[in-house]
Amino acid sequence: MLITIIAGARPNFMKIAPIIHAIQKAKDKSENIDYRLVHTGQHYDKKMSGDFFDQLEIPAPHTNLESGGGSQAEQTAKIMLAFEKELINNPTDLVLVVGDVTSTMACAITAQKQQVKVAHVEAGIRSGDWSMPEEINRLLTDSITNYFFTTSDLANNNLKSSGVKDNQLFFVGNTMIDTLLKQRPNFKKPEVWDELSLNEKEYLVMTLHRPANVDEETKLKELMDEIVNNTNDLPLIFPVHPRTAKILKKLGIMHPRLHMVEPLSYLEFNYLVGRAKAVITDSGGITEEASILNVPCMTLRDNTERPETIELGTNELLGTDPKAIQPAMQKLFNGEWKECQEIPMWDGKCAERIIDEILKIKF
Structure with a gap:
């Protein structure tokens, strides 16, 4: 066969x-x-x-x-x-x-x-x-x-x-979880870890790529402002696609705690995710990985095709309204975020x- x-x-x-x-x-x-x-x-x-x-x-x-x-x-x-x-x-x-x-x-x-x-x-x-x-x-x-x-x-x-x-x-x-569990011992520390002197649970990882978030410039600026203003003094590590980076630069979105880095390899990215305080994303796959790694995950979408990450995982669907960031961050920093339960299979x-x-x- x-x-x-x-x-x-x-x-x-x-x-x-x-x-x-x-x-x-x-x-x-x-x-x-x-x-x-x-x-x-x-x-x-x-x-x-x-x-x-x-x-x-x-x-x-x-x-x-x-x-x-x-x-x-x-x-x-x-x-x-x-x-x-x-x-x-x-x-x-x-x-x-x-x-x-x-x-x-x-x-x-x-x-x-x-x-x-x-x-x-x-x-x-x-x-x-x-x-x-x-x-x-x-x-x-x-x-x-x-x-x-x-x-x-x-x-x-x-x-x-x-x-x-x-x-x-x-x-x-x-099968994505098969790979995650098999490769977990091989996660690789990216250069940004030492460059920024990062410590476990003392930074956040974010990814944004969906047109609804990155193509509407006014909304993107509002989202980024809310994220920066409500993450206390923690560094924000943002592996960013060159196209998105160009939009962010055009909008003048800069902050000492916002670190836009080149896209990372699978092993490097999940090294960061597994040690992060939380993940902010609009990706479906990352919600699965963050859940299994038991890392709080905030999804900037109005819907998800992976509801098990919400019902049993660490994911919460915030929607695309920038005003949803502040209460979610408050919940995170108050230590009230849910933990991952066993997801069947x-x-x-x-x-x-x-x-x-x-x-x-x-x-």
Whole structure:
């Protein structure tokens, strides 16, 4: 059995790394299974060097479709054209997609057009917000998927309500947490730690990237002012995308405690998160990691596709109103923030469960 595994952006590789490890483990037990790793090239990331794959303990992709750039429609078309040729030249039994990026949707559609079955890892999560490209990608991917690997009972229910049958559903957990738990002993101290003489629980980490937060300049300035004014005397470490940094510079957003640094590697970023007083973010994946690391997390969004991080984790949804910052910070500094409870199946064994189920499928 050959599985073609798709990754389109750096976070996808954190999700597929444990799946590759589980396949290798099954092969060592003489199971008839192998994989081909396809990087669509959706996102170019200069940090994805050989060291990146070494850190995740996976080989470099078998091929890179180099389909990045352009509008979302152009990118979708480029990925589909390139992946169609890939499937013709390298026939496979199953295409496995993860997450909710454009590559996830584009490769799922292309596989079905080539009459190849599709498995979706992290299926069934929903924000209900159709203004997010990721939500459209999830809905389209799940509408044509054959096998659904889910992170929660809620995801199962979302899929069942859309007509997915029980025998297509596999509640397995979260591969992102597999990687987090495996790599936790390897977290790497970034240079900024010593440069700023940081101490554990005496700084905050923040990330902002969603257009609703960073493209509306007035709102961005209000958000940053509220964050700076309500974080006492703690340093704010902000790994910032160059595009966002340009907007912040244009707005004149500067403060002695606000430290805008280059984007960090996975191991460096989670070293900071795991030791932070709290995390302020608009990223879904970071809410998962912060919860498992038991670090208070404030999400600057009006919705989330990961409600388990709120119900059982350390995450709280503040919305996008800058005035929500002050009471949340007061709660944090009063020591009243919740701690993470056990999240079912988020135990580091998700990928093994996925491969165990795939091996039972008759192709």
